Amino acid sequence: MNIAASAAMSYQWYNGSTLLTGQTNTVISWASLVATNAGTYTCVITNSFSSVTSSPAVLTVSALSAQKASYEAAVMAEPSLISYYKFDDRTCHDSKGTNHGTLQGTANFSEPFGFPPGSALDPNGAGWGQIGVVANFDYVSGNGTVEMWVRADWDTNTIGAYYPALLSNWDFYVQPAANYGFSMDPQKAYIASWDTQTRQTNTLPANAGTNWHHLAIVFNSDPSWTLFWDGVNAGTASLSTRIPHPGGTTQLGAPSPVGGIINFPAWTGKLDEVAFYSAALSATDIQNHAQIMLGPVNNPVINVATSGNNIVLSWADPGNWVLESSPTLPASSWTPVQTNNSPATIPISGGKEFFRLRAQ
Numbered sequence: 487m488n489i490a491a492s493a494a495m496s497y498q499w500y501n502g503s504t505l506l507t508g509q510t511n512t513v514i515s516w517a518s519l520v521a522t523n524a525g526t527y528t529c530v531i532t533n534s535f536s537s538v539t540s541s542p543a544v545l546t547v548s549a550l551s552a553q554k555a556s557y558e559a560a561v562m563a564e565p566s567l568i569s570y571y572k573f574d575d576r577t578c579h580d581s582k583g584t585n586h587g588t589l590q591g592t593a594n595f596s597e598p599f600g601f602p603p604g605s606a607l608d609p610n611g612a613g614w615g616q617i618g619v620v621a622n623f624d625y626v627s628g629n630g631t632v633e634m635w636v637r638a639d640w641d642t643n644t645i646g647a648y649y650p651a652l653l654s655n656w657d658f659y660v661q662p663a664a665n666y667g668f669s670m671d672p673q674k675a676y677i678a679s680w681d682t683q684t685r686q687t688n689t690l691p692a693n694a695g696t697n698w699h700h701l702a703i704v705f706n707s708d709p710s711w712t713l714f715w716d717g718v719n720a721g722t723a724s725l726s727t728r729i730p731h732p733g734g735t736t737q738l739g740a741p742s743p744v745g746g747i748i749n750f751p752a753w754t755g756k757l758d759e760v761a762f763y764s765a766a767l768s769a770t771d772i773q774n775h776a777q778i779m780l781g782p783v784n785n786p787v788i789n790v791a792t793s794g795n796n797i798v799l800s801w802a803d804p805g806n807w808v809l810e811s812s813p814t815l816p817a818s819s820w821t822p823v824q825t826n827n828s829p830a831t832i833p834i835s836g837g838k839e840f841f842r843l844r845a846q
C-alpha cells in the first residue's frame with residue numbers, strides 16, 4: 487500500500503486504531519503476512535500546519551481467508567449439521583438453522599481463530615453464549631457431535647481449583663440440572679464431562695497451552711463420549727445412564743448455575759466456529775475438518791521389521807487406526823488387515839503388498 491508523497495510531511499500508519507510503531511514511510515509493506523496483519527489501514531499525514539487521514543485500505547490475508555472458507559464449506563456440507571455459530575458478525579447467529587443465541591453476562595467477541603476478519607466468542611470467565619432450549623441439542627438417547635475451536639487463555643498457576651466450562655446443556659431451576667456439561671481441568675490436561683452423576687475424563691494428548699485447538703465431542707448411544715483433539719481420537723469415556731431432561735438450555739462457556747451441585751466458572755478464553763450435528767461424525771470427517779486449518783497432524787508412521795518368515799508392522803496410537811492393504815498402488819480398493827491393534831504380523835509372500843493406516 488502506498489500514498490502519494492510530498493516533502494516536509496510525516497506519516498504514521500494505523501491498523502484500525504492501533505498505531506504501527508516504525509511504520510512512518512509513504513509505503514507500508516511486510517516481509518511476510520500473517521493473519522493478524524489483516525485489517526483496515528489508514529495513514530495520518532502531518533505537516534507543520536495540520537494533519538489528514540488517508541482513505542482506509544482494507545487488507546485481507548487471502549490464503550488464510552481461503553482456508554477459513556474451506557473450513558466453513560466443510561462444516562456446511564455435513565448432512566447432519568444442525569447449527570453453526572461463527573461469531574464473525576459479533577453475534578451468536580446460527581448460520582445453518584434458526585437457533586440463534588445471545589450474549590450473557592460479561593461475554594464479548596474478540597479476535598477469531600486464525601482467520602480475520604471475523605471474531606470469536608469470548609466468555610471472559612464470567613459470561614457465555616446462551617443458545618436456549620433446542621431439543622436436538624439434548625442428545626439424550628442418540629448420537630451427535632459438537633465441534634469447535636477452543637483457546638484456553640488462563641494461567642494454570644492462578645486459575646484455582648475450578649474447571650472452566652466449555653459447553654453445557656442444563657436447566658438452571660430443576661435438579662438434577664444437567665444433561666451434560668463439558669469443561670477443561672485447571673491444568674489443561676484433560677476434558678471432563680458431567681452428567682449429574684459422575685465426572686468422566688479424556689486426557690489431552692498435550693497441554694492445551696494458550697493456542698487454538700480443534701475440539702470435537704462425539705456422543706455415542708451406549709452412552710459414552712469420544713474426544714477428538716486437533717483431529718485425533720483422544721479417548722472415549724462412559725456417561726452414566728442419562729437422565730432425560732428435555733428443556734435443558736444449551737450454553738457455550740457458561741458458569742454452572744448459582745447454587746448448583748457443581749461449580750464451573752465460565753470459559754476463560756475463546757470459543758469459535760461452534761457446530762452442532764445430529765450424527766456422530768466419523769473420525770475421518772473430524773480429522774479432515776481439523777486439517778483444513780492445521781495441516782496434516784499426527785499422522786502415524788508404520789515401522790517395518792522382520793521376524794522369521796514374517797514382517798512385523800507397528801505404529802503409535804493403535805486405538806485410532808485401521809491397517810489396510812492393497813496389492814497395487816494406486817489401489818482400486820483397500821482391504822482391512824487389522825483394527826485397533828499394533829503390531830501386525832504379516833507372512834511374507836511372493837508378491838507385493840502395500841499398507842496404509844486409515845483413521846477410524
Ligand SMILES: [Ca+2]
Nearest residue numbers: 572574598605
Ligand atoms: Ca469466527
